[in-house]
Amino acid sequence: MKTSAAFIIAAFAGTANAFVPPQIATKSSSTSLYSNTATQGRVSQVKSSINKATKDTFASMLTEIEPFLTTEAGNSIYRKSMNRLKAKAKIFGGTLPEGYAKEAKCTEKRREKQNAYCQAKAAEAAAAAEAEAAAAAEAEAAAAAAAEEAAPAAE
Numbered sequence: 277m278k279t280s281a282a283f284i285i286a287a288f289a290g291t292a293n294a295f296v297p298p299q300i301a302t303k304s305s306s307t308s309l310y311s312n313t314a315t316q317g318r319v320s321q322v323k324s325s326i327n328k329a330t331k332d333t334f335a336s337m338l339t340e341i342e343p344f345l346t347t348e349a350g351n352s353i354y355r356k357s358m359n360r361l362k363a364k365a366k367i368f369g370g371t372l373p374e375g376y377a378k379e380a381k382c383t384e385k386r387r388e389k390q391n392a393y394c395q396a397k398a399a400e401a402a403a404a405a406e407a408e409a410a411a412a413a414e415a416e417a418a419a420a421a422a423a424e425e426a427a428p429a430a431e
Contacts, residue, residue: 318344319353326360331368338376345377354382 322341329337338361345354358377365372 318348322349322353322357323360326357326364329364334364334368334370338373342377346380349380349382351382354380 322344325337325341341357345357349357354377358372361372361376
């Protein structure tokens with residue numbers, strides 16, 4: 277009897293845990309796995325400086341945040357910041373300086389691919405123009421040869 281009582285108590289003790297909420301381990305967010313902790317604070321500073329910029333402080337703010345945009349910012353932060361800057365410049369009645377933050381590290385691969393594509397297209401166009409010039413020269417030579425044949429027959 278004592279054995280069955282111990283068994284019943286153990287069974288009830290095991291089912292009592294079903295009513296206790298499970299211990300949830302704190303999960304790290306997916307963005308914290310991939311984010312650079314060095315730039316984490318800088319992103320919010322850059323966003324706030326863009327939002328707080330006035331017409332008088334706009335030029336100095338541009339020089340302050342350009343190093344961040346060119347070296348540390350990722351592609352999405354770079355694009356969003358550039359769009360914000362363009363919108364602010366438009367509000368203030370101006371534009372961003374020509375070539376501002378164009379040499380960003382996050383856009384380097386895209387720029388290399390674009391340059392390679394443009395060079396390939398230019399080489400293709402040059403080859404097509406050369407072939408067209410050669411065909412035109414050949415057609416002109418054939419026309420001259422036909423004119424020579426026709427000239428002695430007319431005499």
